Amino acid sequence: MTAESSPRVVVLGGGVLGASAAVELRRKGADVVLVPGGRGASYRSFSWLNSFGTHSAEYHRLRLRGIDRYRSRFGPDAGVPWLSFGGAYHAVTPQRFDELAAHFATSEYRFEEVAAEDLVAAEPRVQRSALEGTRIVHTVGEGWVDLPALIDHLRLQFTGSGGTVLDGVDPVLARIRVSGDAVTGVGWDDGPALGADVVVQATGAFVPLAVRDLGVEIGTRSNPALLITTTAFDHSLGSVIRTPSVGVRPAFDGGVVVHADWADAEVRVQGDSYAIDEDVAVRLLAAVTDVLVVDGPLRAGFVGVGARPVPADGLPVVGPLAGLPGYRLLFSHSGATLGLVLGELTAEEIVDGTDSALLAPFRPDRLVTHPATS
Numbered sequence: 001m002t003a004e005s006s007p008r009v010v011v012l013g014g015g016v017l018g019a020s021a022a023v024e025l026r027r028k029g030a031d032v033v034l035v036p037g038g039r040g041a042s043y044r045s046f047s048w049l050n051s052f053g054t055h056s057a058e059y060h061r062l063r064l065r066g067i068d069r070y071r072s073r074f075g076p077d078a079g080v081p082w083l084s085f086g087g088a089y090h091a092v093t094p095q096r097f098d099e100l101a102a103h104f105a106t107s108e109y110r111f112e113e114v115a116a117e118d119l120v121a122a123e124p125r126v127q128r129s130a131l132e133g134t135r136i137v138h139t140v141g142e143g144w145v146d147l148p149a150l151i152d153h154l155r156l157q158f159t160g161s162g163g164t165v166l167d168g169v170d171p172v173l174a175r176i177r178v179s180g181d182a183v184t185g186v187g188w189d190d191g192p193a194l195g196a197d198v199v200v201q202a203t204g205a206f207v208p209l210a211v212r213d214l215g216v217e218i219g220t221r222s223n224p225a226l227l228i229t230t231t232a233f234d235h236s237l238g239s240v241i242r243t244p245s246v247g248v249r250p251a252f253d254g255g256v257v258v259h260a261d262w263a264d265a266e267v268r269v270q271g272d273s274y275a276i277d278e279d280v281a282v283r284l285l286a287a288v289t290d291v292l293v294v295d296g297p298l299r300a301g302f303v304g305v306g307a308r309p310v311p312a313d314g315l316p317v318v319g320p321l322a323g324l325p326g327y328r329l330l331f332s333h334s335g336a337t338l339g340l341v342l343g344e345l346t347a348e349e350i351v352d353g354t355d356s357a358l359l360a361p362f363r364p365d366r367l368v369t370h371p372a373t374s
């Protein structure tokens with residue numbers, strides 16, 4: 001790559017992070033091939049846009065920028081049916097409330113306690129019984145996005161701007177080609193090869209496997225996860241609702257999306273396949289009716305099981321591997337919140353050659369061990 005020429009970039013993975021990076025790279029004039037492959041976590045994500053929880057100031061700043069990008073891209077009222085800034089209500093234990101209140105006391109994050117009757121007035125379908133023994137936090141700046149719809153939108157932008165999509169090969173099986181400390185492209189055993197100045201590895205929970213192929217270990221604690229989207233029913237829900245036992249949010253085509261940590265723990269993993277017993281789905285749907293008044297039976301329209309990508313310290317892994325500057329990782333467990341901003345910052349770093357201060361705490365090296373030296 002010369003200073004004058006556009007970089008040739010291959011993006012491996014077509015989930016929200018890969019699709020977002022591909023669009024932003026193309027927008028900045030890079031010559032981009034997107035290799036999307038199959039459907040990963042982005043197709044079974046709760047995708048609540050948030051900076052909730054007692055995390056570091058650096059992570060908070062990045063996630064705030066992440067939410068802001070949705071607002072600036074799609075307007076303060078969202079403007080598309082698959083994105084909402086309807087806020088969130090969190091019914092938490094009194095002890096958790098004290099931790100959160102102390103954490104957010106010095107922050108400008110909009111965090112306020114509301115009474116149960118205020119929540120029920122705003123969301124009349126919420127069951128008072130689900131709130132007993134809790135304190136309720138309202139975070140008005142949060143929302144949710146339907147990632148499959150966002151990815152469709154990004155893919156259209158990408159192809160519309162002249163980006164190339166390579167279907168028919170699996171990005172998870174791509175081998176990175178290297179000469180000295182320079183990336184030269186990617187190739188597949190008995191398959192095609194693509195020349196590139198930069199390769200972006202955005203294959204979700206499979207990122208550590210790809211890195212291992214280069215003799216490098218990167219810490220991961222990706223875990224099995226379950227998500228259910230119900231068929232459409234009359235619920236009028238506008239916000240994300242979280243209780244100690246379940247999270248529920250509106251689905252853009254009329255049902256609700258439900259996720260619970262206890263249900264994730266029930267997912268069975270056998271080799272590369274994930275499964276649940278039917279009673280787990282039944283119990284997760286029952287958890288919805290504990291929280292919402294539902295007229296008539298609730299049915300699962302979509303049941304998604306598989307790995308949730310999570311770096312070992314729970315924070316995003318973004319940027320080049322040390323010693324191999326043309327090989328960049330995009331690996332995050334808050335990929336819905338961060339999808340747009342990480343694509344944008346990645347494109348800036350690649351095309352403009354800058355180093356983002358926002359990304360400095362999230363470089364891969366902090367989690368890297370080389371088997372030969374560990």
Ligand SMILES: Cc1cc2nc3c(=O)[nH]c(=O)nc-3n(C[C@H](O)[C@H](O)[C@H](O)COP(=O)(O)OP(=O)(O)OC[C@H]3O[C@@H](n4cnc5c(N)ncnc54)[C@H](O)[C@@H]3O)c2cc1C
Nearest residue numbers: 014015016017037038040041042045048203204335336337
């Ligand atoms: C249950 C659940 C709840 C979540 N809740 C939130 C939330 O509330 N807020 C938030 O910000 N984030 C949330 N996330 C995380 C967020 O969805 C992910 O961080 C994001 O989708 C990762 O996108 P990605 O592009 O890195 O990877 P992925 O979407 O996993 O996929 C990238 C690429 O890897 C390959 N791939 C991955 N898995 C497979 C597979 N099984 N088969 C074939 N190819 C595969 C494909 O090429 C795919 O295109 C949640 C995730 C899950 C699973």
